[in-house]
């Protein structure tokens with residue numbers, strides 16, 4: 235069926251377990267399509283024989299449904315020409331509003347867990363791809379050493395075809411796993427054998443895999459409030475019961491997690507640079523969190539998404555490096571250290587999970603593209619990675635200082651927080667009744683990209699504010715952006 239009607243009618247689903255007669259179900263399906271404007275006056279229906287075979291019913295059933303619609307005046311027949319939607323239905327506006335994702339999933343009878351997830355997902359619009367004030371999540375791609383990258387890429391594309399074009403190792407390219415192990419040892423204090431490192435399609439992929447491995451419906455997950463939106467959605471997909479745990483100047487408040495859900499199964503944390511508040515998890519809290527996980531027989535995801543970009547001296551040890559009981563699953567990404575379209579990240583598994591992870595990766599997954607992995611491995615081995623990180627650390631530090639020089643312009647309305655790592659921070663409104671969305675909209679109308687803090691929250695915070703990314707904008711854009719914000723706040 236190639237007609238417009240054909241495409242639309244193929245969306246009709248007949249449920250043989252329902253009490254309604256099949257002809258009634260088909261009649262109601264057709265009627266809904268016409269009344270909602272999916273087909274309008276003059277649209278031709280396929281022949282009943284075609285309709286019947288498309289929907290999977292007998293021709294008599296299709297004739298029954300069509301006759302009923304004709305008798306109600308919704309369809310009309312023209313001798314020798316076929317059956318059409320009645321002209322009285324002309325001009326009927328098509329109902330444009332798409333059903334919400336959850337409603338659509340329900341109508342399609344997708345799995346119960348998908349319907350639930352679609353209703354609960356935190357909104358995550360298209361992630362940023364354009365360098366401008368004040369996007370978050372995007373590194374300063376303008377500073378990326380593209381010439382070296384292009385040289386290494388070209389070299390790999392000319393290399394042995396079996397290696398770069400055949401199926402890759404499902405655990406990840408061994409050379410890349412070795413290079414990551416060396417990097418983690420040198421920079422993040424993590425001594426790990428490469429066979430515990432698994433290459434994934436970005437951190438988000440790791441969160442989904444870990445959720446699927448660990449969580450049963452209703453399992454409790456400690457989640458920083460405010461916290462990372464992508465990770466939150468991964469846990470929701472798995473039917474987790476998210477426990478909003480407060481975050482203060484020392485990071486996640488372990489006592490609060492224990493008060494709400496001592497029997498948690500998983501905790502998700504961003505210790506090096508809390509997403510989005512920017513605080514660093516204190517050493518005593520790190521130890522308390524590991525202890526709580528041990529007591530609950532739980533695991534902890536350490537999302538070290540931008541921990542390489544610290545501004546001061548050596549940062550606190552990673553959770554993974556002080557985890558003596560195999561509780562921490564460390565997740566790293568190349569989205570910040572290199573660039574996000576690579577879609578490459580890695581997880582470092584605790585010993586206890588190794589065999590299960592290997593079984594899943596080798597039996598059900600086929601790994602991620604090989605040649606970008608080979609390019610990254612060379613990029614690390616030849617020292618470009620370490621140099622790039624050093625350069626970008628200085629870059630983000632400088633951008634952060636510039637942001638703060640101009641933050642004085644906002645002081646009477648907003649306190650921009652000092653960050654000690656990464657390329658975003660938050661600004662808190664002095665007035666706690668201020669509407670974040672209104673401010674974000676006004677800023678957007680003036681050409682600035684900002685996010686309200688509320689988007690990151692499972693339960694509302696008392697403080698209101700915005701998340702400010704300073705990584706990608708030029709110095710003059712940061713300055714102008716702060717002036718624009720000051721004008722809006724005034």
Ligand SMILES: Cc1ncc(COP(=O)(O)O)c(C=O)c1O
Nearest residue numbers: 371436437438462509539567569
């Ligand atoms: C907290 C956090 N973790 C990880 C990532 C990176 O995710 P991915 O590696 O899937 O690009 C992001 C992206 O912005 C993030 O905000």
